Amino acid sequence: MAESPELGPQTLGQVVDLPDYQQEVPLDHDARIHIHELCDDQDLPDPVKSPSSPQASAPGDDWIVDMVASMEPTRPEIIRGVPVHCALRGCGQAMRGKQRGLYKFSCATTEIDEFWSHSWHTSAWMKFVTAWYLNSGVVAAAFGMVGAVLGCVLHAVGVLPATVDNGFCKSQWSVLIGVTYYCLSFMFWRVRKLVFLDFLCINQEDESLKGEAMISMGAILKSSASMLVLWDPSWVQRFWCVFELASFLRSRPKEATISQHLSIRPNLMGPVLLIGKAGLIVLLVAWPNLLQAFRVRDSGAIMGLTLAAGLLPCFLCLVYIGRRFCCSLDTLQQQLGKFQVDDAKCYCCTVNHLDDETGEPIPCDRDIMLTCIGIWFRTTTDFEQSVRGHVRTTLLRELTSPLYLYRQIVMASSPVMWLFLDRVATLLVADDISTGLCIVFDALAWWLMAIPSIVLLGAAVAYKLRMRKAHWVADFLLSLGVLLPAAGMLVAFVAVYITSDFVSARSLPFPLGRIVASVAFFIVSALLAVSALYLFWKAKNRAICT
Numbered sequence: 001m002a003e004s005p006e007l008g009p010q011t012l013g014q015v016v017d018l019p020d021y022q023q024e025v026p027l028d029h030d031a032r033i034h035i036h037e038l039c040d041d042q043d044l045p046d047p048v049k050s051p052s053s054p055q056a057s058a059p060g061d062d063w064i065v066d067m068v069a070s071m072e073p074t075r076p077e078i079i080r081g082v083p084v085h086c087a088l089r090g091c092g093q094a095m096r097g098k099q100r101g102l103y104k105f106s107c108a109t110t111e112i113d114e115f116w117s118h119s120w121h122t123s124a125w126m127k128f129v130t131a132w133y134l135n136s137g138v139v140a141a142a143f144g145m146v147g148a149v150l151g152c153v154l155h156a157v158g159v160l161p162a163t164v165d166n167g168f169c170k171s172q173w174s175v176l177i178g179v180t181y182y183c184l185s186f187m188f189w190r191v192r193k194l195v196f197l198d199f200l201c202i203n204q205e206d207e208s209l210k211g212e213a214m215i216s217m218g219a220i221l222k223s224s225a226s227m228l229v230l231w232d233p234s235w236v237q238r239f240w241c242v243f244e245l246a247s248f249l250r251s252r253p254k255e256a257t258i259s260q261h262l263s264i265r266p267n268l269m270g271p272v273l274l275i276g277k278a279g280l281i282v283l284l285v286a287w288p289n290l291l292q293a294f295r296v297r298d299s300g301a302i303m304g305l306t307l308a309a310g311l312l313p314c315f316l317c318l319v320y321i322g323r324r325f326c327c328s329l330d331t332l333q334q335q336l337g338k339f340q341v342d343d344a345k346c347y348c349c350t351v352n353h354l355d356d357e358t359g360e361p362i363p364c365d366r367d368i369m370l371t372c373i374g375i376w377f378r379t380t381t382d383f384e385q386s387v388r389g390h391v392r393t394t395l396l397r398e399l400t401s402p403l404y405l406y407r408q409i410v411m412a413s414s415p416v417m418w419l420f421l422d423r424v425a426t427l428l429v430a431d432d433i434s435t436g437l438c439i440v441f442d443a444l445a446w447w448l449m450a451i452p453s454i455v456l457l458g459a460a461v462a463y464k465l466r467m468r469k470a471h472w473v474a475d476f477l478l479s480l481g482v483l484l485p486a487a488g489m490l491v492a493f494v495a496v497y498i499t500s501d502f503v504s505a506r507s508l509p510f511p512l513g514r515i516v517a518s519v520a521f522f523i524v525s526a527l528l529a530v531s532a533l534y535l536f537w538k539a540k541n542r543a544i545c546t
Contacts, residue, residue, distance in 0.1 A: 064215060065368055069375040071218035071251060077108040078209070078216045079223050080201040081194035084135045087116070092128030094199040106201045113193040115224035117244045122232040122267060130230060130270030132186075135193065137273070140186035141411045147181030148174040148418035155425035162426060174421035175284055182415075195228075196220060217244070218372070222251035229264040233328070236335040239344040243369045246383055249391070250376040264395045266332075268325045275321065276455075277412045279314035284419045312483075319462065319479045326459075326466035329399060336392035341370065341380050402536060405459065406452055413451040417443050434511040438518040442497070445518075449525040450493045453532035458486035460532070460539040489528065496524050 073079050086105040093099045097120060118127055151173035154160045162171040201220075203209035213220070221227070227248045235241050252261060346366050355362050370380060377383040420443030427436035462482045469475040504517035 065371050065375075067215050068218050068368065069372045071222045071247070073216040073219040074212040076110070078212050079109060079112070079220050080106040081109045081112045081196055082106040082200045084131075084191035084193050084195055087195055087197045087200060088128060088132055088135075092124055092131075094197055095127050095131075096124040097199050100204060102200050103203045103205070109194055110223065111194070112196050112220070112224040113226065115196045115221055115227045115244070115248065116230065117227060117235075117241055118230040119232055119235045119238050119241055121234040121238065126232075126267035126271060127230045129274065130265055130267050131228075133270040133273055134228070134265060135191045136186050136189055137411060139189050139191075140182045141414045143185035143189075144178045144182030145414055145417065148178035148415075148421050151175075151177035151418075152421040152425045155422070156428040158429070162429065172285065172419070172422050174425065175281075175415065175418045178415060178418040179281060196224060218247045218251070221247040224248070224251075226261045226263065229262070230267055231264050231328075231332065232267050233331045233335070236339065237343065237345055239341075239346045239349075239366060239369065242341060242344045243373070245387070245391075246373045246376060249386065262391075262395070264332075264399065266325060266328045266399075268321055268328060272318065272321045272325055273408060273412050275314065275318045277415070279318055280413060281415050282314060284415050315483055316476075316479050319458070319482045320475075322459065322462045323466045323468070323479065323482065326463040327468065329396070329463075330466070332399075333392065333396055336395070337388055339384055339387045339392075341373065341384060402456070402533060405456070405536075409452045409455045410448065413447060413455075416447045416451055419443075420446070435514055438511070438514045441518045442521060445522045445525045446493075449522075449529040453525070453529040454486050454489050454493070456529075456532040456536040457489055458482060460535040461485050463539040489532070493525065493528070497521050500524075 067074070082105055087094060089105075090099070094102055095118070116131065151160065155162055155171065155173045160171070160173045162173075202213040221244060227244075229235065229241075229245075248262065348362055348365055351362075353362050354360070373380050373383050377386065420439055424436045424439050424443075427433070427439065465478045465481055469478060500517040500520040501514070504513035504520070507513065508516055
């Protein structure tokens with residue numbers, strides 16, 4: 001193999017002077033290449049010997065089959081990764097596949113934290129939002145909570161002014177600072193994790209490097225610690241996506257570890273969670289004003305108009321997307337349950353193996369990839385059975401796991417704590433420490449039990465009413481049908497919360513009455529949470545037909 005320049009250490013995402021074989025070429029250069037094509041001026045290593053299949057498309061392809069099946073790179077520096085913040089720069093430019101010259105943001109590496117597999121036949125912005133949320137959501141939620149606690153402390157010690165009117169604190173410093181910290185960290189936090197994204201880590205201008213990367217795809221997947229599938233209905237239909245999955249499964253030591261290394265996330269996931277969080281923040285900002293208006297005579301119209309104008313459109317949008325998400329689970333199950341390699345399409349097959357510009361014949365990648373799958377799994381039938389069985393069950397159980405959904409709900413509903421922290425700060429200013437501690441206990445019950453119960457109930461109903469209707473009015477009514485039970489449970493929680501506080505305050509001396517009210521609300525929240533979990537579990541069992 002021709003000796004290549006040694007790559008020195010690089011700062012992640014830093015633009016560096018590239019070796020000659022990595023220099024960009026003019027944009028009008030024909031960058032298309034198939035797995036068969038390699039430039040003659042590159043001396044490639046002898047292929048690592050592995051059992052070849054007689055099904056290869058031509059005798060000259062045997063060395064390519066051996067090279068791909070061996071999962072060894074043509075050269076070490078062909079394995080490249082890119083930091084997440086570079087992969088998502090420019091609102092996901094790399095996922096749109098239009099801008100050239102992005103290869104310079106990747107760097108050679110021996111280990112990749114996560115391999116991103118996606119289809120080019122789906123919405124780029126949804127893939128971008130989902131990948132962004134998966135990588136920044138936890139950090140943003142943590143910063144938001146830190147900001148809310150900071151606002152509570154500064155409010156309690158008198159650094160931040162407070163406006164109290166008839167017992168209501170109008171100064172929502174915890175919510176305001178929490179939202180600010182959340183948004184800033186979500187937008188500007190740079191995740192240092194190295195990922196593989198094809199448009200960034202495969203040179204799109206150099207035919208030789210592009211061909212080497214395609215031949216080294218097995219080695220790239222073998223070097224990846226995990227795999228993230230940004231799933232949409234077209235993903236299973238693309239042969240390269242199927243081949244990536246086969247390579248990744250082959251590179252893992254045991255099939256039982258699939259759930260630890262393979263994650264599949266529908267592209268709808270990011271928009272659903274972000275819209276839900278936005279709606280919750282709107283509700284929390286309006287909540288103190290709604291409570292104050294509720295104590296004013298003849299204020300029912302004000303509360304109703306506020307809810308309709310500020311909350312209903314947001315949550316209807318959330319319900320609509322949630323129903324689409326439930327439909328996507330059905331599609332995923334059907335695709336994986338009836339998975340066949342022959343149904344997956346290659347680009348070369350879709351154009352009848354003719355160059356769309358020159359009209360000249362182009363070779364087919366399918367034969368070589370099928371041969372590699374046969375080497376790894378003995379036969380393509382064994383691979384298909386693995387996907388239909390263990391892979392399908394593992395992925396669907398992960399997507400519909402109550403624990404996984406609970407974690408996502410808790411992370412998305414963290415602003416609930418911010419609202420209660422403002423109330424706690426007001427009580428601390430008034431030296432009412434016992435009530436402040438009870439409010440913290442109430443906040444945990446709302447955050448960790450009440451809100452997840454409402455969402456789990458909504459998810460169960462959304463799956464029941466997931467099918468989209470042809471007429472928009474009927475579809476709108478179905479979305480209302482999902483929203484009403486969840487809204488009813490929210491009203492029930494509020495009624496229990498207010499009633500327990502009122503009855504305990506009238507029946508027992510302070511602070512015993514307040515403590516009893518908090519304990520009673522906690523117990524009722526736990527019972528309602530168990531009921532919602534049971535309904536969700538039944539819907540989950542219907543979603544997975546094992």
